[in-house]
Amino acid sequence: MKKIDEVDIKIINMLSEDARRPYMDIAEACDLSRAAIHQRIQRLIGGGVLQGSRSCINYSALGYKTLTYVGIVLERGSLYNTVVKQVEQISEVVEIHYTTGPYTMLIKLYARDNDHLMHILNDQLQQIEGVVSTETLISLKQSLQRPFVVKEIQDDNE
Template structure:
């Protein structure tokens, strides 16, 4: 897991304001954001490019109501590895499964924790039984099905 040293980043108050505003509304134009922050649209453009080059900003995503598209099952999978040294190999295999949307290397009971989004229970069963179980290095899994997501939000970033 490559991690560029955060100490090399030199971000100022404006950078943090830009990040926060764009996390709240990624569709805002650079000109409108510039007006809101009392700088030019060109300044916003240059700062965003700098943040992208420093890998602080890694893309802009569309927020989608998955339930409206028929994805009714969200599950969290605690994964026990045979050996913790297998993490990278298992993570690479998990990335090949489209329903796996997030994977974390964790402390505690599980070696890894994954989030899976499926259309229905049959698809979840397929992912658990036919996809996860064939990955070398996974000793066993524990599945928790989400009944409801109360909220989801971005962190508030500050200098």
């Protein structure tokens, strides 16, 4: 992929704030044509820098009041890929991470309430072969959620 420049960084940051921002608005902010912005965005997508677009959902407004992080210890780290496939089947799980430290995996999920959370933990997660233990952390309040503002690109060749 062609080296990312300051205009690309500006485009990335604008899209991270609002993925639905019209190309015309981005073009005006970057002092380029809409066609040039379209080409740059397509290059960023093709290079794997931009991956889809997302809407920010307020799950609490939909009845999912409990935001939970669950640390999972696996019998062996080599089971990760097998376990991930099963955890992906739990629709309430929105993130899965392979981690260092006390857990093999860290997941983020939304539940309607504590009873629903207990069902997910006891009847789904803890039933997966290879899961040794789980530790549940319930978020009482989210104080910050923001996109990461890119200031510079680290060249892999440096």
